Amino acid sequence: MSDKSLRVYFTTHHDGRLTGQLLPVWESFFDEPPPSAYGTSESEVQALLETRVRQLLLDDPTAINRFLWEEELQARTIAVEVHPQTVHKKRPIISKALVPLKLTYVYGKMESGAWRVRVPRFGWSFVIEELSIARQVLQHALTTALLGEKPKGLYDFRHEGEEFVRSWDPGGLELEEKRGSGEEPPPPVLDQIGEELTSRALGSRQPSLVHDGGSLADWLAYAKRQPPQSLLLVGGPGVGKTSQVLRLARVIAERRREDKEARLPNIWRTSAERIVAGMVYLGMWQERCLKIIDALSYENHYLYVDRLTSLLAPQPDGSSIGDLLLPAAMSGEISLIAECSEAEFERCQRRFAEALRPFRVIRIEQPAASEMPALMQRYQAVKHSRVSIHSLGLRQLVGHLETFQRDTLFPGKAFRFLDWLEQQGERGKARTLYPRDVSEAYARYTGLPLQLISDEIPAEQTTLAAQLKQGVIGQERACERAAGVLARFKAGLNDPEKPVGTLLFAGPTGVGKTELSKQLARTLFGHEERMIRIDMSEYMLPGSAQRLMEVGPGITSLAERVRQQPLSLVLFDEIEKAHPDVFDLLLGILGEGRLTDSLGRLVDFRMTVVCMTSNLGVEQSEPAGFGAERGAEDFLRAIRQAFRPELFNRIDHVIPFRRLSEADVLRIVDLELEKAASRAGLLRRRLRLVVEPDARAWLARHGYDPKLGARPLKRLIEARVMAPIAVRLSADSGLEGAMLPVVVAGTQAERMLRHEYRALATVLDD
Incomplete structure (x- = not known):
């Protein structure tokens, strides 16, 4: 040269x-x-x-x-x-x-x-x-x-x-590309959209990788080409695609340190979101893409763009980032590294075959479960972890991860748990975890109850049903049927390729269908916040099903929420109101435990419990009053007529709910009053709420509606009990340690109130 x-x-x-x-x-x-x-x-x-x-x-x-x-x-x-x-x-x-x-x-x-x-x-x-x-x-x-x-x-x-x-050579012209001993700084656009991985790969904050999911020799051969060969890493979530790119950057840095003349590429890391960040006007993000191409053109650099599907996703104007970057990669002007799962790769082959032309496909397989204990020990050694796990505990942990986190793969899900475990430990204190300790830690990590994940603790169906009945009044049979799903999950007998359970709650409004879903979420995941509620009355129109699959920043669709928290309960409320397109989506969720989002990525529903509520079979002409009840056959017949056979056959249990009796409503009154009495404003002042039996019966009678069930009860307690108390406490800020009676006007209880409590009494009247 x-x-x-x-x-x-x-x-x-x-x-x-x-x-x-x-x-x-x-x-x-x-x-x-x-x-x-x-x-x-x-x-x-x-x-x-x-x-x-x-x-x-x-x-x-x-x-x-x-x-x-x-x-x-x-x-x-x-x-x-x-x-x-x-x-x-x-x-x-x-x-x-x-x-x-x-x-x-x-x-x-x-x-x-x-x-x-x-x-x-x-x-x-x-x-x-x-x-x-x-x-x-x-x-x-x-x-x-x-x-x-x-x-x-x-x-x-x-x-x-x-x-x-x-x-x-015309002479007298400054033809040198670089001046002085320093290297030419990177173009500003690259600093704006990403960071250079190779130069920082040898820093102390970059630990050595303990799992090699690909062939390093092949990777280096591709990187040495002029221009470097574009690479597409294919593998499931958690298998280590990103870690392998970091490993390649580290090896390139090491080779450069050994051989100053080595011609190996830098690796710039970015993503579709970072490329379009701040680009609010028409044509701005396209101009940025062209500047990126210009900055990388024949410069012996890799652009690591993260997910291939994000490049192919249409932007608001209809075009995609891939429309600009991929032709440049095909011509060899720039070199790309991208990732996708096997399902995304197959979808691209069908719909975007041209997008795959620039890439050399590298498949990364997860290690076998039998290899994971040794890999986790090596990972803890590299991280200098103060928390060690006994060999039996490591095998127990691998079993928990295989059973309860099927949405991600090894080794990623194991390493994430070890990172979390290290953060939970006391600083500077070394300790060893045994199998029981591992199960307890994993229960805290996932929110799953210890009695469901540990083989050492029995969890009978009757015990689980009793927990459900604590929050659901008057639906004993429904609670027992739902507890059977939890018992099957505990025994590991549920179908691993479907949701943990698919339950359809059928019955009148206000009898506890949604409350049982909340109680299932509390029992299974520790808190009702793990319940994802979808009101199907919002998905009645054509095209509305697409909203369930939308993904992106700030979007809270079903696909996004389940991807962020696969261990959750999904409630489809009033399922009969949904558009038929929604039922088509449910076929995949209930039958295969997965949903394809708007970018073509699979969302795993195999660790969710799917509940649906319906009023089908409930006629408006039913007798009014407490305890009016129809047979389960009426609900089942109406549901069979409304649902297509292929959807109905994917439901594990159709659970009928009966109308509430007067005794049931009284128990619900007690439950709601107990919640009200435990509010912070009363506990802080040591105030005790005392509700007389006549007042409880009055609330039960006025808080129940034959058509709405017990739903009006909460509003009634807020309006007739808590609101007057709030007004009284606002007027007397020094009131503490007193009894707050609730009585019915004209009853003996009202007449027998002592003088000192009469001013504090809440009187209910018609």
């Missing part, structure tokens, strides 16, 4: 004059046309070019770098034959005749051994592995360029005269 210098491409015209054009090493969309001149001789053309080059330097001192060549270039003219296009009866037809054309190209051997080929007259540029295929490549390019053109387009390819290339 020679020192860098300029190259001028000369074309001889029929009148003997010459056109000289400065050859660019690379081109991008925003570049100005290269300087050119027209004269009678080479010297005249070069003199005119020098004037233009000096003006270019005045406008931008770095612009000359675009025209500095290392390769020795030569020109070659070849004859090619094409089938021209003709027009017959106003229809374009490709003729069978062959028309010979002459085409001149410039070529030079690169340091990597590949050949750079340019056709300056038409701005074509290629990098080919062997010079022997240049004719075939140019033949295809010429045929493609003429396809669809009018016959006169052939004249653009006519050969006027000799075409040749000359090295040129």
